[in-house]
Amino acid sequence: MEQAQDALHIQPPLWPQILIMEDEMSVAKGLELVLSEEGYTVDLAMNGRSALDSFDRRDFDLLIADLRLPDIDGMEVIKRVKHRRPDTGVIVITGYSTVPSAVEAMKLGATDYLSKPFTDDEFMSAVKGALDEQKVLHAGAAQAAVAKPAVTVLEPLPEDLQQVHDIMAQIRQQFSGTREELIPMLQKVQNHLGFIPEPALEEIAHFTRTPAASVYGVVTFYEQFRLHPVGRxxxxxxxxxxxxxxxxxxxxxxxxxxxxxxxxxxxxxxxxxxxxxxxxxxxxxxxxxxxxxxxxxxxxxxxxxxxxxxxxxxxxxxxxx
Amino acid sequence: MSYSAIKAKAEKQWDWLENLPQPLIQLGMGTCGRASGADDIMRSVQQTLKELKLLARTMEVGCIGMCYLEPLMAVRKPGRPFIVYGNLTPDKTQKILKRYLMEDDPCAKWSVCSIGKDRIDGIPTFEEHPMLGAQVRIALRNCGLIDPGNIDHYIARRGYSGLQRALDMSPAEVIEEVKASGLRGRGGAGFPTGLKWEFARNSLKDTSTIVCNADEGDPGAFMDRALLEGDPHAVLEGMLIGAYAIGAAQGFIYVRAEYPLAIERLIKALADMHACGLLGDAVLNSKFRFDIQIKEGAGAFVCGEETALMASIMGRRGMPHARPPFPAQSGLWGKPTNINNVETFSNVSAILQNGASWYAGFGTEKSKGTKTFSLAGKVQRTGLIEVPMGMELREIIYSIGGGGPKGKQIKGVQTGGPSGGCIPAERFDLTVDYESLASVGSIMGSGGMVVMDQDTCMVDMARYFLTFTQAESCGKCLPCRLGTHQMLDILEDICAGNGTPADIDLLADLSETVQKGSLCGLGQTAPNPVQTTLRYFKDEYEDHVLRHKCNAGACKPLFHYEINEELCNGCGVCLRRCSTGAISGKKKEPHRIDSTKCTKCGICYQSCKQQAVAIL
CATH class of the missing domain: 3.40.30.10 (Glutaredoxin)
Structure with missing residues (x-):
């Protein structure tokens, strides 16, 4: 029974897990916000000791490390983390950047070295770069794909909508506009575009002299029809x-x-x-x-x-x- | 064109094919075959022939039903029977062709059986093969033996002679013939076909319409697909005979959009029929006028129900309505409409070709003829079979299907899809016919037969079917819409380990409500899987609820995997296949599973040859 309940909580991490080691609360919170908006799971450590403790408890995919910390030297933390789990990604952020420290960080295996202040964009591109590198590391074991958060609803692209006109012209030629042709017409639109854009739905409603709401009713009834674009x-x-x-x-x-x-x-x-x-x-x-x-x-x-x-x-x- | 003219032309072509001076190579190119790599085999055949500079003909055929051996190929040298080879790879194909065609070694070890008059040493004949021998193929008479895209092949094998015979009779006589054959609807309910036609014929207020229901929505059933892909004309001929009998001038085939190859075959078949004068204003130069249109479904299970299907053809939401009025009185656009299933039509054409008494010679007192089943799940020989009504389940599962996978105990069989029930192994003495299946709470349905072994959890099975019916409920009747939802909630609770004993009683109670309070077959039969599992596998429900255990290893929160150190030989297969790195251990030493990393994907359990991974 206990084992069974334990099992309920064991889920493999879907998104990358990131640890931010930074003693300045305002900076740490700011970075956490940026990362969590992108869907990553983020933990904070205010000093070197607690960062190492966090790594004792679980694995992280990426460590964002400040170098000047109240207790242990940031470089030392990176060294120990890399020793324990070599494939952890590391990005150094520091207000006191020097060439020798950058060289040392890179030698220890850091992927990027950012001098404060940096913009959100610079930061995110460093994070993505580091995680991509990780992906290559993992790729040997399995063709791991991008564990980015998926999206439920895609918005139509302008190209999709431009095609509606052409397809409707074809449909008007091939069909006579009776109600029983409704489903075949919708199927034709979807075959071309992969989904049924709103303008097409309205035009078909007009062509078949059926209220748009009824056409919508048919589209939503059948499993086959989609109202939003799909992947390639x-x-x-x-x-x-x-x-x-x-x-x-x-x-x-x-x-x-x-x-x-x-x-x-x-x-x-x-x-x-x-x-x-x-x-x-x-x-x-x-x-x-x-x-x-x-x-x-x-x-x-x-x-x-x-x-x-x-x-x-x-x-x-x-x-x- | 007259029948004798098209027949003469077809027979000429068939004779030429039969007496081909070169080797003939047939490839099963149904959906199952293609999914298993038949396209690669075709390429390999063509390449090998080119390399060997051999003149040989290749021909695409439909599914012969031995899906477990796909991709399949049959090779015939002039004057010899076909030899069927299975489980092909491009490499193996090349070897077979080289050895048989060049060195005259029939490669008996790779062969499945031979088809034809003579026999070849070391190779069983069609009749001797355990899966094929016990079958009686009426609806599937041509599947896998002819090119489904060539109407002449069908005609040469007595195709459309049934239609010609019907046209020489009066419609009433045709109906009498079908009634005398005892044929009952193969779509599931088993209503006598001749009687149905008579109702349609008698409501002569307007011209009627005939519909072929090819909306094979039952998960686990694929005989209609195989039939349409492998022998479309057998179905179309039956439809023409039905149209003539009830006086219909217009026909529709409502086919699932999920079956693109079947649709392709139908389009080709209809074009060929027009060219031969089998459709149009004067079918086979008679006064009978008829045409057929294909309607593609759009993915709604409920559209297999007659009234919902008609709503869908008319471009509406596919929701059923109350009967009466029956389709025979008021169907498509208010006109009398007759709807039959794909397999029913294929039987009709055989009945008119061979006579009612011939057909009635197969089967039982109340269920005449044969029935196709799609045998799938945990059985060695999966595929499409056709057996006489009244055969015991045991014979189907063990003799034809070859029993369960090695070392596994068969637990039961599910017939009739989400509307059917689970029959336990203790009842395998049951015969398959409409009445006896109903007597144990299941149904014949369209013919899905999914075998389950010790790794299948029956509670999970019931939950699975409810997920399906709940999602497919059209929402019109409240007991179905909300009842199935509640039942599913309860089953999900039980599978997650949160069930209580009271839940089991509530499930039984709800089942009855949903059954009684729904308008169409979907709701009326949706509780069947729950009721039959409750009846025959109550101990499994109790294990889940009282002991929080799922012994089949299906409900993730209720079990975990462990490696039995005594059985594990440290081969490392599980370690390599585990995608979460939960397994550790040195080569040749017992391995261990770290339950904190294990996601219970089951790959170790499936891949262990020592059966050292245990479900606890």
Missing amino acids: HIVKVCRGTACHVKGAERILNEIETRFGMSPGQTSDDRMFTLETVACFGSCAIAPVVVVDDSVKGRMDPSKTSEVMAAVEPADLDPNQS
């Missing part, structure tokens, strides 16, 4: 009975852990949208994952990650972007 690639995990019995849930967990997406969400880089489907009817080769239009049978969590990583290999390589 759509990953569908089948949740049919056979897939469920053979571990579809484990695949969804894996995608959530690796890519930070729950069903219905799009990865931050607009690369993937994750969806679930009631059943693909390929139960004999369960569990099934469909990436774009390609059906993949007999999947497991690690194969799914591999397939997703292989969709756009260049995109997962931080050196290329």
